Structure formats: structure tokens, C-alpha cells
Amino acid sequence: MSTAEITEEHNDVVHDHPSDSKYFQIALILGVLTALEVATYYVDIGPVLIPVLMVMMVVKFFIVAAWFMHLRFDNSLFTKFFVGGLVLAVAVYVIALSTFEFWSKG
């Protein structure tokens, strides 16, 4: 039953977790994205380098959180607590970096 869909019940909520083959597919996507990231070190793509790296980083982040950490399938309260911490951290440190004039220094 290794490739079968696994169903888990928590009280009144039913979650379908992905099959093992799905996990392998997700890992393949993550591996390809990492290879593309590393390729930017060898291939000059000009001024779009940093935006492209940031997009790939965020996509990898969301894939791991949604599929491997099961946020896609679990209670939405877990997502709220995690995203809450993440948004708070980003807001606090964007302000902190601004006070150090980080953005104007490049």
C-alpha cells in the first residue's frame, strides 16, 4: 500500500496525505529548482538575478511547507500560527534593516 493514498482522521477533520510517488515527484521539482538556482552562479543573467533567485527561494519554501509539512492538508490554524510568525519576522526585520539604511546601500 506504499503508493496508496493515506487517509488520516483527526476528530471531525479528514486529511488526505499524498502518496510516496507524489513525494518523489515533489523532491524532483525541488531538486530541479535547486539546480536552476546554482546555474545562476555560472550563467550571467544580468539585473534579474536577485529577483529570479528570490522567486525560486519562495517557491521552494512554499512547496516544502505545503507538501512535506502537510500545511495544505492540515488544520488551517497551524498555517495561521506559522505564517503569523513569518510575517511578523519579515515586518520586524524589514524595519530593522531600513533603520540601518540597508536598502540604499544595496
Place this chain on the structure above:
Amino acid sequence: MSHNKLAMWVFLGSECLLFGALISTYLVYRGRFATGPAPGDIFDIPFTSVSSFVLLMSSLTMVLALSAIKRGDLRNNRLWLLTTALLGSLFIGGQVYEFTTFFREGLGYTTSPFSSAFFTLTGFHGVHVSLGILMLMSMFISSLRGSLRKEHSETVEIIGLYWHFVDIVWIFIFTVIYLVPSPTS
């Protein structure tokens, strides 16, 4: 809803603030290396890329360990737990090698503000990975003793959440610290 899982998610939310502070500190100080090597001169991107790939794949083996215990397949659960711990150890071995190489090239903890921020950030991450390896090995030993069974799958899931978080943090570190072009001397 599992209270233990909720507690882990709250903890991971708070960890975002810890690593956010360390990454921000690094960004502020990465250009201050007058007394030592510059980040762009010392980073070995091909080597760190392999380490990153190893840690990324350990997330796959971790989720396979969870999948195995959920269907009562204890043998494969042990196999994937051990594989995850070994991949984590390989990552830590790579980090020790990297730190040793940097030290030999003149980059100590107090060489410059850049070096202090770099070693603090990557060192904290390494400690998190090491704690994860200890938790994985304790689960592996529990399984060998027969005290980790299908009904304990939530324990594997919660430790898995911690492990995936450590992987997510490295996704950030690898891009922001290593791949975004760094200052050179």
C-alpha cells in the same frame, strides 16, 4: 486538532523571528570585512550546493519515514529515519569542513563583523540540524526497542515538522548568503 502539533507550529513560528534576526544581522554586516577575507572571496558555491541538495533530499526521506509509520511499516520507517539522520550528518560534516577551511584561510569567529555574523547564523543552523539528528536517532532506537509503533506516528510527524523547518531555513540561507552575489575585496 492535536495540541502537540499546534505547540510545534507555534514554536516554529517563533523560530522565524530567531533566524530572521540572525539573517538580518548578517545582511547588515556582510560588507564589513576590512580585517579579513571577504565573503565573495571565500565561499565555495559548488561545495555548498551539494550540501544544500543533501539537506533538501533529507526532507524527502523524512516524509517517507512518516508515510511508512502511518501505514504500520516499521521496517521502512526505521530505514528512512536512519537515512534522514545520515543525510543530516553528511550536511553537518560538510559544515565542519567548510568552517575548518575558512579558519585556515584566515576567517575566524572574531576576524570581522562579517565573520562573526556568518559563523553565528550558520552555526545556529548547524546546532538545529544536530539536535534534529539526535531526535531522529532517539526515534530510531525507540523503534528498535519496539516502543515506536503505528499509534505513535504523530511523534514522527512532529519531529518531521522540526526537520523540514530546518531545511526551509537553509533554503533561505543558501540563497541569501551564498547565491546572492557577495562583496569581494
